[in-house]
Amino acid sequence: MLMLIITAVFLIISGVFAAIAKVRKDTKPSEFIAVYILGISTLILTKDYLLDASGPNQLLTFLLIAVLSVSFAVGEIVKKKQHKIFLGIPIVLSGALFFYPQLASHSYLGHQIDDLNVLFIIAIISAITPILMHFVNALIQKLVSKFTPIKWNKTDEHLLESALAFAFIGGMAALGGFLLGKLGILIAATFFLSTSFIARNRTSISPSILLSTSGAMFLISAALIVLEQAGFKALDLTNGEVLQGIFMAGFIAVLYELFIRLAQHRSGKWRGIMITKAITVPLGFIFLLGFAYTQLERLGGVLTLTAMLIALGLLSVLYTTFKTASNIIGLKLFSLGFVLIIAPYFSPVKQSSGIDLGALGIEQSNGETSNKAQGQSYHDKLDEPNGQDLTKAIGSWKIDEEISKIFFELGPPSGRVNGEFNKVKGKFEVTENPENSTIKVILPVKNISTYNSMRDESLMDEEYFHEEKHPELTFDSKSFSKKEDGYLVEGTFTLLGITNPIDLTLKLVGVGEKDGNEIMVLWGKASLNRTDYGMPSSAKIGDVVDFHFEVQLTK
Structure with missing residues (x-):
């Protein structure tokens, strides 16, 4: 986290100086430095997302930083020289990838790097693209001048350069994404910029076009990291x-x-x-x-x-x-x-009850882990635990109000709303015959949160929960029956003074101990239609509420 903040502050400060340089119209030298800073900062951001079997492996990050830094230094040293042989330096540097064959066991943002040769090919293509742009530009200029009466001027040349730049970004996004996932455009940006540093005074392509193209790809790569950090x-x-x-x-x-x-x-x-x-x-x-x-x-x-x-x-x-x-x-x-x-x-908001199973001595045992793909239902996206037999928890239990939570989600697929009841009251009587067990749950309306204070206040009004008249929601069980590794609990749910039958799935996650007290952890899920309780139907808000609970109880 500290490195992230340092990198962010460095970017802001660099951006301020770049803005000042632009006002002073002193952009040529500062432009190269600014794009180098953007590239290095983006590469630093990748360090926690390049993984091997043992966790983060920063080898490729350091390698790409080295390639970019060497190219930047060479570009500064030889910027007044005309020799085109220097353009081959980034191509030679791409060969350094072969000194680290273990890169083939890495992954980046969830995509496995299966083949080091693919990494090398993307690097080579990107390194030679500024040179190819130069030759394509020259060829088209020659053909236009030879076979048409059109006079090819500097503006036309510049427009063609930009068109080629856009084509390169799009091509790398598609080809690199197909072969390397999100790493493809990062590799492309690194080696394209490396050649761009050396290309000044050696190709007809405007340095500003080359640098803005590189900067765009690095900014896209950085944006994808921000997206990943947020869970998208x-x-x-x-x-x-x-x-x-x-x-x-x-x-x-x-x-x-x-x-x-x-x-x-x-x-x-x-x-x-x-x-x-x-x-x-x-x-x-x-x-x-x-x-x-x-x-x-x-x-x-x-x-x-x-x-x-x-x-x-x-x-x-x-x-x-x-x-x-x-x-x-x-x-x-x-x-x-x-x-x-x-x-x-x-x-x-990442929903979590805060129940620490390890601290309670409960071995966490999950069933099939969902891949949380888009389009799945709320319940399908949950990581559902394996359940145990309730006979392991015979006795009277009281729900821990501060730790237990009930989470919910509703709304159309294009805009689901999440929320939680951050205080849960109630008790659970577990009998020797689990089918005779009873559970009662009380949810204070004032403790509902949709992570939006303005909306939460409006939910207390008559149109929704009418908190003043109906301060609590309640669930009372009627029967328990075994269902796979959990239990089907039939009961009644009361909302706005209206009581309707409801079924929920309940699982005993385990029984542990804390501070000398026996602790039980329950997990469950259910759904209800809020219009059954007098609330108006709304396609925008959604009618069906899906919820699951993570409840800790003390004996």
């Missing part, structure tokens, strides 16, 4: 919050450029004010995009922020297409740094 596997363009992030990227990019231009035409304190606005205004909007998630699902949050980062990367290539003197690297740097800092605070 992919971005769905049909989601409104993703589209929101894409278009808000354009909004803050234009604002950034506006304030930079105003600063370039001012002096003294007004220049300082405009530079400050160029930095703080985009950061303010980024914060609001994250904060919006805490007020309403499907509005803002990590999905919006990561979509914004990816869009910023692609917009920077487009921006450089029409403004060859510089790009928005400063905005990319401090935006990524700020997102790294705030994203954990706006990530989806």
Whole structure:
């Protein structure tokens, strides 16, 4: 965590200096340094996600950092020389991958690196792409001049360079993703940028195009890491919050450029004010995009922020297409740094009861572990434990109110709402014949949480739980019957003064001990239709509530 914060702060500071350099129109030397910083920072972020059989293995991270650093140093040393032989250095450096054959046992963000040869091929293709862009550009220019009356000018050449850059990013996203998963675009970014550092004065391709292309790929790679940290596997363009992030990227990019231009035409304190606005205004909007998630699902949050980062990367290539003197690297740097800092605070809540089975001396035994794929039902996504026989827990038990929780989810597939009852009361009588056992559960309405304080307050109103008149929800069991390794419990549930029958699955996770007291842990699941209890039907909110419980009881 400390390394993440240090990296984020470093990115923000670097972005500020890049913005100042842009105002001073001193972007040529700083542009190379800024993109190098973006690349190195992104590679540092990967260190906990490159895994082998024993856990994180940072070997590939250090190797890629070394490749990028050597190429950057060589580029600085020989930048005034014209020899094209230096362009082969990144290609030679790609051969270093073969000195570490154990890389084939690694995985990155859930994708196994099966073949070192594939890694090498992606690296080689990416390293030679800036050179190929040079030859393609020259060939098309020659053909146009020879066979058409069209006069090929610098603007046409620049547009073609950008088109090739976009094609390369798209191609690497597809080919690299198919062969290496999310590692593909990271490898492509590293070796493309390595050649870009050395390509200045040696190819016809604008350095700004090469650097903005590299920066876009690194920003995409960093965004995928932010997505992984929040527990998401992919971005769905049909989601409104993703589209929101894409278009808000354009909004803050234009604002950034506006304030930079105003600063370039001012002096003294007004220049300082405009530079400050160029930095703080985009950061303010980024914060609001994250904060919006805490007020309403499907509005803002990590999905919006990561979509914004990816869009910023692609917009920077487009921006450089029409403004060859510089790009928005400063905005990319401090935006990524700020997102790294705030994203954990706006990530989806990871539901956990806080029951420590190990501390209770209970051996955790799970059934089949779900892969939590998109489209699965709430219950299918749960990691359901194996159950034990209730005869191991004969006696009178009281629910631990502070540790036990009931979690729930409802809503349409495109926007599920999660919540929990963070206080559970009740008692459980387990008899020698488990079928004669009884359980009673009381849920205080005021202790419901949907991780949104404004919405939680509205749930207390008459339209929903009417807390003033009906302060509690209750469940009373009627019968127990054995069902596989658990029990089917038939009972009644009371909500808003209306009582209806309900069935739930209950499992005894185990019996342990804490501070000399016997402790029992239960797990279960069920579903109900809230309209059966007088609540109005709503396709937006959802009618069927799926829930599961993790309950700790003391004898």
